[in-house]
Amino acid sequence: MRGGQVDGEQRDRQVRRVIIIEGLANVAVLALKLAVGISTGSFAVLGDAIHSLGDVANNAVAWFVVRVSASPPDRHHPYGHRKFETLAVFVLATLLTVLGIELALGAVRREVQPTAGDRWALPVMFVVLLVNVSLATWEGAWARRLKSDILSADARHTLADVLTTVVVIVGWQVSARGYPWIDTACALAVALFVLSLAFGLFRRAIPVLVDRIAVEPESIIDAARAVPGVRRVKTARSRSKGASIAIDMVVTVDAGISTAAAHAIADDIEETLRARFAIEDATIHVEPEL
Ligand SMILES: [Zn+2]
Ligand SMILES: [Zn+2]
DSSP states (O other): OOSSOOOHHHHHHHHHHHHHHHHHHHHHHHHHHHHHHHHHTOHHHHHHHHHHHHHHHHHHHHHHIIIIITSOOOSSOTTOSHHHHHHHHHHHHHHHHHHHHHHHHHHHTOOSOOOOOOTTHHHHHHHHHHHHHHHHHHHHHHHHHHTOHHHHHHHHHHHHHHHHHHHHHHHHHHHHTTOHHHHHHHHHHHHHHHHHHHHHHHHHHHHHHTTOOSSOHHHHHHHHHTSTTOOEEEEEEEEEETTEEEEEEEEEEETTSOHHHHHHHHHHHHHHHHHHSOEEEEEEEEEEEO
């Protein structure tokens, strides 16, 4: 796949491959941070390890999204599989929230003082930094090549992780030289970052799960009203299905026209809506008006 046009399925497969490599690298980073955190007693480093656990879960969700939610509707899921993604995001956000709170509590109620660690600990954290920088660069290049939103979002996140790790290393090293509260402060900052990641995920998942509107009803009504033959728009509802939206509406047409003509009007409405919104499902109910 050098440069030229790639078909959709092949592209999805490549996106998934990049996500798997990213996920494996994150598992390695998680193990290294965990080893350093436990051996030095630094809550900031342990917090950063928790963060990496969230990253691994994030990669798993991204893989799942590309794999499952894009699969076509089937007998048991006639509306498609998009909500599997949303549900996975919700579970991930819940997990991160619990971990973030535990980290914050652990840092505040600490009894151990962080130590500078064995000679290997600091170089290991520099390896972690190096891995993160190269991952972000590599993933960003693939994101541009495959024009993938999910990859570019993840690459940006990995770059933000570099900054977090720098803060964590500084906090741990300074506190080991006689200022233990610096490690606590850095751990709380990381906990806050973990919680804000969770908050962002909840904000993505909950509106979809509770069927919040996807577009203002007025804009649907205006679009439908502009279609020739439409008399009135009685109801217009929308909900989000992840990346796409579903709309259902009730419109009235002249009672005298044929079923075929009424159907053509419904088709026109659907086409108009499709041109304006990222619609996956449109159900248009037509009623006669005398
Ligand atoms: Zn991260
Ligand atoms: Zn299914």
